[in-house]
Amino acid sequence: MGFTAQGPVRAIVEKVEQVSPSFRRITFGGPELFALGMDGPALDQRIKLIFPGAAGTLPELQQRPDWYREWLALPEAERGIMRTYSIRHLAQTVEHTRLSVDFVMHLGEGSSGPAADWAARAQPGHEILIFGPHRGQPQLGVEFNPGRAREVVLLGDETAAPAIARVLEDLQDSGLRGSAYIEVPEITDTPHIDAPSDFQVHWLPREGQAPGARLLPALGGHLSEEPPTSEKDPELVWDTPTDPGEGTYYWIAGESGVVKQLRRNLVQGAGVNRGQIAFMGYWKLGVSMRG
Ligand SMILES: Cc1cc2nc3c(=O)[nH]c(=O)nc-3n(C[C@H](O)[C@H](O)[C@H](O)COP(=O)(O)OP(=O)(O)OC[C@H]3O[C@@H](n4cnc5c(N)ncnc54)[C@H](O)[C@@H]3O)c2cc1C
Numbered sequence: 001m002g003f004t005a006q007g008p009v010r011a012i013v014e015k016v017e018q019v020s021p022s023f024r025r026i027t028f029g030g031p032e033l034f035a036l037g038m039d040g041p042a043l044d045q046r047i048k049l050i051f052p053g054a055a056g057t058l059p060e061l062q063q064r065p066d067w068y069r070e071w072l073a074l075p076e077a078e079r080g081i082m083r084t085y086s087i088r089h090l091a092q093t094v095e096h097t098r099l100s101v102d103f104v105m106h107l108g109e110g111s112s113g114p115a116a117d118w119a120a121r122a123q124p125g126h127e128i129l130i131f132g133p134h135r136g137q138p139q140l141g142v143e144f145n146p147g148r149a150r151e152v153v154l155l156g157d158e159t160a161a162p163a164i165a166r167v168l169e170d171l172q173d174s175g176l177r178g179s180a181y182i183e184v185p186e187i188t189d190t191p192h193i194d195a196p197s198d199f200q201v202h203w204l205p206r207e208g209q210a211p212g213a214r215l216l217p218a219l220g221g222h223l224s225e226e227p228p229t230s231e232k233d234p235e236l237v238w239d240t241p242t243d244p245g246e247g248t249y250y251w252i253a254g255e256s257g258v259v260k261q262l263r264r265n266l267v268q269g270a271g272v273n274r275g276q277i278a279f280m281g282y283w284k285l286g287v288s289m290r291g
Helices: 031-035 067-073 114-121 161-170 256-269
Strands: 009-020 023-029 046-051 081-086 089-092 097-104 127-131 151-156 177-184 199-205 249-255 277-283
Touching: 009 031, 009 097, 023 114, 031 097, 046 097, 046 114, 081 097, 081 114, 081 161, 097 114, 097 161, 151 161, 161 177, 161 249, 249 256, 256 277
Parallel strands: 151 177, 151 249, 177 199, 249 277
Antiparallel strands: 009 023, 009 127, 023 097, 046 081, 046 127, 089 097
């Protein structure tokens, strides 16, 4: 029988692929990763990754349900660095689990962070910790929930591209139709998505413009005069409906200020019921995330 766990597990880098200028796909495996898995589709399942901290080591955590409290109580130098990511691919068999994450390479001066830096240097054999759904346990951390809607619109930037890709591939044979609008840094940032034929995928290269410059006009909106950076609140916006009804279901994720504007445009500009919109800040301009 494979490894069972209740907390984060050790994940070993097996493969590193530069799939486009801004996306680096890292595939993890190893004996402990076997503990992760799920019965249902991954959709926009979020996972927590813990990277080595300044000392270059990963924290030693007990496999127990209150691991997070134990992690928070560690001295900062021993804790490592926690960030949230999505599952791009998950392969689970009776022998192993393999999981791929698409890391955005935001490596510019003043706009990089420990997670992007780690991914830029990752080599087979390197290790991190991953906390995600465990085999045989309830699957927590999925927000995509179109309910009775038959039409779905997905809107996001490059950080949401892996989740959107996973959702689309998991919607094969679902009978749902709709479209996806994905803003990416460069024109060649179009990693393959095996989307259902009833979905149209629109890639929107930003090519040096501000976040949201292509995404906001996609649904008839425009960038507000007030740039998203002016928001002082470090919290990410996050609201997901439990029963979105039968109208079009909107799923929005990306830079927090842009996501907020997109939702405002839909509600105030297009008259969409706010109960049909799931919106999630995945990162925030000028703000370093915390675990
Ligand atoms: C549910 C969820 C799922 C996510 N899935 C993914 C995923 O699959 N792939 C992925 O790459 N990201 C994903 N993200 C976003 C990711 O967690 C953030 O981009 C995070 O800030 C990266 O950590 P960092 O250590 O590199 O940078 P941080 O230390 O958090 O930030 C350092 C600086 O980098 C800036 N920054 C952060 N991200 C970007 C960016 N994309 N472009 C430009 N500047 C940036 C910040 O504003 C800050 O100034 C997800 C976030 C959430 C909440």
